[in-house]
Amino acid sequence: xxxxxxxxxxxxxxxxxxxxxxxxxxxxxxxxxxxxxxxxxxxxxxxxxxxxxxxxxxxxxxxxxxxxxxxxxxxxxxxxxxxxxxxxxxxxxxxxxxxxxxxxxxxxxxxxxxxxxxxxxxxxxxxxxxxxxxxxxxxxxxxxxxxxxxxxxxxxxxxxxxxxxxxxxxxxxxxxxxxxxxxxxxxxxxxxxxxxxxxxxxxxxxxxxxxxxxxxxxxxxxxxxxxxxxxxxxxxxxxxxxxxxxxxxxxxxxxxxxxxxxxxxxxxxxxxxxxxx
Amino acid sequence: xxxxxxxxxxxxxxxxxxxxxxxxxxxxxxxxxxxxxxxxxxxxxxxxxxxxxxxxxxxxxxxxxxxxxxxxxxxxxxxxxxxxxxxxxxxxxxxxxxxxxxxxxxxxxxxxxxxxxxxxxxxxxxxxxxxxxxxxxxxxxxxxxxxxxxxxxxxxxxxxxxxxxxxxxxxxxxxxxxxxxxxxxxxxxxxxxxxxxxxxxxxxxxxxxxxxxxxxxxxxxxxxxxxxxxxxxxxxxxxxxxxxxxxxxxxxxxxxxxxxxxxxxxxxxxxxxxxxxxxxxxxxxxxxxxxxxxxxxxxxxxxxxxxxxxxxxxxxxxxxxxxxxxxxxxxxxxxxxxxxxxxxxxxxxxxxxxxxxxxxxxxxxxxxxxxxxxxxxxxxxxxxxxxxxxxxxxxxxxxxxxxxxxxxxxxxxxxxxxxxxxxxxxxxxxxxxxxxxxxxxxxxxxxxxxxxxxxxxxxxxxxxxxxxxxxxxxxxxxxxxxxxxxxxxxxxxxxxxxxxxxxxxxxxxxxxxxxxxxxxxxxxxxxxxxxxxxxxxxxxxxxxxxxxxxxxxxxxxxxxxxxxxxxxxxxxxxxxxxxxxx
Numbered sequence: 001x002x003x004x005x006x007x008x009x010x011x012x013x014x015x016x017x018x019x020x021x022x023x024x025x026x027x028x029x030x031x032x033x034x035x036x037x038x039x040x041x042x043x044x045x046x047x048x049x050x051x052x053x054x055x056x057x058x059x060x061x062x063x064x065x066x067x068x069x070x071x072x073x074x075x076x077x078x079x080x081x082x083x084x085x086x087x088x089x090x091x092x093x094x095x096x097x098x099x100x101x102x103x104x105x106x107x108x109x110x111x112x113x114x115x116x117x118x119x120x121x122x123x124x125x126x127x128x129x130x131x132x133x134x135x136x137x138x139x140x141x142x143x144x145x146x147x148x149x150x151x152x153x154x155x156x157x158x159x160x161x162x163x164x165x166x167x168x169x170x171x172x173x174x175x176x177x178x179x180x181x182x183x184x185x186x187x188x189x190x191x192x193x194x195x196x197x198x199x200x201x202x203x204x205x206x207x208x209x210x211x212x213x214x215x216x217x218x219x220x221x222x223x224x225x226x227x228x229x230x231x232x233x234x235x236x237x238x239x240x241x242x243x244x245x246x247x248x249x250x251x252x253x254x255x256x257x258x259x260x261x262x263x264x265x266x267x268x269x270x271x272x273x274x275x276x277x
Numbered sequence: 278x279x280x281x282x283x284x285x286x287x288x289x290x291x292x293x294x295x296x297x298x299x300x301x302x303x304x305x306x307x308x309x310x311x312x313x314x315x316x317x318x319x320x321x322x323x324x325x326x327x328x329x330x331x332x333x334x335x336x337x338x339x340x341x342x343x344x345x346x347x348x349x350x351x352x353x354x355x356x357x358x359x360x361x362x363x364x365x366x367x368x369x370x371x372x373x374x375x376x377x378x379x380x381x382x383x384x385x386x387x388x389x390x391x392x393x394x395x396x397x398x399x400x401x402x403x404x405x406x407x408x409x410x411x412x413x414x415x416x417x418x419x420x421x422x423x424x425x426x427x428x429x430x431x432x433x434x435x436x437x438x439x440x441x442x443x444x445x446x447x448x449x450x451x452x453x454x455x456x457x458x459x460x461x462x463x464x465x466x467x468x469x470x471x472x473x474x475x476x477x478x479x480x481x482x483x484x485x486x487x488x489x490x491x492x493x494x495x496x497x498x499x500x501x502x503x504x505x506x507x508x509x510x511x512x513x514x515x516x517x518x519x520x521x522x523x524x525x526x527x528x529x530x531x532x533x534x535x536x537x538x539x540x541x542x543x544x545x546x547x548x549x550x551x552x553x554x555x556x557x558x559x560x561x562x563x564x565x566x567x568x569x570x571x572x573x574x575x576x577x578x579x580x581x582x583x584x585x586x587x588x589x590x591x592x593x594x595x596x597x598x599x600x601x602x603x604x605x606x607x608x609x610x611x612x613x614x615x616x617x618x619x620x621x622x623x624x625x626x627x628x629x630x631x632x633x634x635x636x637x638x639x640x641x642x643x644x645x646x647x648x649x650x651x652x653x654x655x656x657x658x659x660x661x662x663x664x665x666x667x668x669x670x671x672x673x674x675x676x677x678x679x680x681x682x683x684x685x686x687x688x689x690x691x692x693x694x695x696x697x698x699x700x701x702x703x704x705x706x707x708x709x710x711x712x713x714x715x716x717x718x719x720x721x722x723x724x725x726x727x728x729x730x731x732x733x734x735x736x737x738x739x740x741x742x743x744x745x746x747x748x749x750x751x752x753x754x755x756x757x758x759x760x761x762x763x764x765x766x767x768x769x770x771x772x773x774x775x776x777x778x779x780x781x782x783x784x785x786x787x788x789x790x791x792x793x794x795x796x797x798x799x800x801x802x803x804x805x806x807x808x809x810x811x812x813x814x815x816x817x818x819x820x821x822x823x824x825x826x827x828x829x830x831x832x833x834x835x836x837x838x839x840x841x842x843x844x845x846x847x848x849x850x851x852x853x854x855x856x857x858x859x
Contacts, residue, residue: 046704047699047701047702048699050698052546063706068696068703068706069707072542073568073569079539080543080549083542083543083549086532087546087548087554088698088699091698108536109535109539112534112539259530259532260530261547265527266528268498271495271527275491277484
């Protein structure tokens with residue numbers, strides 16, 4: 001698609017014809033729908049969007065969107081996305097990936113991306129399992145979940161991405177369920193529009209290795225209380241929630257990261273004068 | 278100093294425990310020497326302590342450009358001897374040398390006096406204490422300046438410049454302490470003076486005082502780098518610290534990353550966005566960056582990595598030099614991953630080689646690793662203003678893609694036009710997965726083969742011109758020294774000395790370490806019968822690289838040792854003379 005007619009923006013305009021590698025019934029299909037619906041809702045020009053991911057099932061998403069994309073290496077999507085945004089601040093930058101990619105191998109980048117507060121949106125499709133390697137526990141997996149790699153379960157408390165995002169300084173924190181395509185699209189659009197680093201955890205079931213997650217659609221519910229801009233209230237609520245509260249849970253007011261590349265200027269011969277003795 | 282050539286250069290070591298100010302005194306002496314029309318090189322050796330450890334400023338001044346350290350020091354002067362035995366091995370002395378000591382600071386380490394050097398006692402501490410606010414390092418500065426024949430005027434000028442912010446009292450005190458040093462020198466016989474220099478020598482364009490790390494940063498900036506991602510590491514940090522404020526002057530920026538994994542990947546992201554990008558690191562950081570560098574190769578995203586080598590493996594010897602990241606730079610990537618590895622051959626050449634590497638990375642859309650080392654990176658040197666270099670970042674960009682645009686089109690020279698985000702109709706997904714010409718993931722044998730061929734071709738067939746090596750000497754010369762990196766300068770000086778004795782030897786210092794260029798190599802080595810391979814590595818990484826990639830004619834000899842002990846010109850002279858006599 002070379003041009004978009006200025007009046008009509010359809011989600012399908014943002015999709016490529018490439019057939020996803022995902023299993024039939026994977027929640028990520030819904031996430032792809034939500035992401036493209038959010039782009040249409042915001043009337044973004046696909047040429048001005050960059051979707052950047054790591055490695056894993058969900059990280060395959062860039063090639064399925066008709067935007068600029070970078071399918072990077074395991075855990076490093078956020079770092080590459082930061083480089084893109086700082087180099088080209090006018091672009092809409094989406095980082096995307098899974099729970100293993102983002103919270104385990106890429107965990108340090110998650111902390112510092114929240115803290116740096118670069119103006120971009122990070123979507124994590126959380127299915128509490130490494131799917132591409134056929135079913136190993138991830139940082140968000142229940143401690144008793146049995147697997148070949150960790151028979152009888154890991155015995156480890158799950159990582160709480162939303163609490164960690166808040167503690168690390170993320171400026172927008174939300175949780176959605178992939179099955180709620182419209183609701184998720186609306187939250188993603190909100191996240192893109194919000195200045196600074198926006199984090200959206202999408203509960204996206206893995207039907208192959210976690211068939212038990214089919215029950216998620218019964219468990220999820222809209223957050224009981226309205227969103228807040230008070231980190232203390234947000235912390236209390238995130239620490240005490242059941243993991244299935246959806247919606248925008250925190251919307252901060254911190255200034256986004258301010259060091260970006262600008263227009264070419266200056267004169268190198270002036271710079272070299274500092275070496276003259 | 279070399280025998281029979283008394284005034285060629287003078288080498289001075291100023292030592293003291295950290296905080297004694299020997300680095301300050303050394304820097305002032307170097308600047309004053311520049312004002313007096315001299316050239317010079319100052320390296321430093323420090324212990325691992327953050328503050329308070331042993332430190333030595335090692336200077337060599339000359340009326341001719343200086344690129345390496347001499348065989349021995351003419352003058353060794355100490356504020357104190359705390360910890361001095363730990364670097365005594367790096368400060369070789371001889372019977373002609375002069376050691377100046379303050380009797381109040383205790384005994385000179387035996388390893389130093391064993392050289393037979395003359396010892397002179399000067400009450401440095403007392404002289405400093407006699408001046409209100411006086412410091413021993415300034416007394417030393419005056420003392421050494423007087424001994425080597427440097428006049429007081431340029432020293433006073435530098436003191437005013439450097440201490441202006443500290444106020445008039447500091448300037449007055451320092452000048453008085455320097456004066457005390459000059460007066461004390463009257464009692465001392467100097468072993469050597471530099472050639473007479475006019476203090477108001479203005480007949481040449483302003484010379485530059487620059488370190489290798491600054492030079493690498495400057496070359497990068499001049500080549501078009503506009504984005505840098507940084508994680509601090511010794512001894513590369515100064516590259517980043519120099520670039521941060523200077524990038525802002527040209528519309529670029531530096532991001533401090535959370536680790537080296539982030540810094541290489543941020544640089545790749547920024548380059549994908551269209552900005553020529555760089556990161557700088559040292560061994561441990563380079564190890565962490567390897568997967569990212571492979572991504573740059575596979576996705577054909579240009580990126581430059583300046584790696585300032587230090588002693589390894591692991592944390593190794595962080596503050597001291599070694600040429601041992603050659604293997605990881607060349608072979609560290611998994612898979613078949615054609616990329617560029619270059620190495621600067623001098624402090625000054627850090628400008629050229631880095632700038633050229635920016636050009637290469639951008640022109641071939643791949644990763645270029647530039648190797649420097651602690652010796653060059655942290656050495657300050659006085660140079661003539663370097664020539665302008667025409668190599669600039671110039672990427673093949675598709676600005677108006679048509680419907681059939683292919684990001685990874687298989688082309689004759691292997692380079693395919695890249696679209697930048699924001700270009701209508703140019704959308705593609707860059708990928709570390711193998712892909713087809715359109716950029717879509719592919720596991721097909723044909724796509725893998727074609728893309729591998731293309732990535733290899735663009736690097737192997739590129740026209741590198743004459744810059745692949747510094748080749749100096751007559752064609753057909755039977756005696757050749759092959760070397761690389763900072764070692765080049767000691768070799769060059771050794772060869773010059775041999776020439777004065779009637780022995781001809783060729784120098785081949787390789788700047789382009791990957792890819793190998795066998796045709797050019799064969800041409801440079803034509804007629805060689807004896808080849809000495811010189812490097813600062815325990816295992817002979819360079820020798821093994823040469824053996825793997827090239828056919829070397831004749832007899833091969835390896836002269837190598839690990840860091841931090843620098844290779845000196847006299848050693849090259851001795852080996853070649855002995856070999857030549859056989």
